[in-house]
Amino acid sequence: MxxxxxxxxxxxxxxxxxxxxxxxxxEIIELDNGEVVLRRPxxxxxxxxxxxxxxxxxxxxxxxxxxxxKVMIQAGIQAAAEIAxxxxxxxxxxxxxxxxx
Numbered sequence: 271m272x273x274x275x276x277x278x279x280x281x282x283x284x285x286x287x288x289x290x291x292x293x294x295x296x297e298i299i300e301l302d303n304g305e306v307v308l309r310r311p312x313x314x315x316x317x318x319x320x321x322x323x324x325x326x327x328x329x330x331x332x333x334x335x336x337x338x339x340k341v342m343i344q345a346g347i348q349a350a351a352e353i354a355x356x357x358x359x360x361x362x363x364x365x366x367x368x369x370x371x
Contacts, residue, residue: 298340306339319343337353 296318300306307317321339328335 298336298343300336302340304335306336308343319346 295311296308297309297311298306304323306321306323308319309317321342323331323338325333331338
């Protein structure tokens with residue numbers, strides 16, 4: 271299934287609904303060390319998603335690493351939602367769970 275104009279807002283909505291992440295807000299931020307993370311604003315623990323770009327990659331992206339990371343997170347959540355939907359369909363067909371790799 272292809273989602274039209276998949277946005278960060280839609281990706282975060284799917285993440286909260288599909289994976290039962292509490293409805294508190296999630297944020298995508300760039301840390302001081304250049305790492306981009308998806309986390310709950312009130313949680314100092316491990317982020318849900320972490321992306322680190324090499325110095326060479328950052329130079330290639332000309333300061334747009336945060337925007338690139340947002341697109342990567344969108345794509346990952348979209349793919350996870352599509353896989354989960356596929357598993358749901360397979361489970362509904364024969365009543366057994368299937369592992370998708």
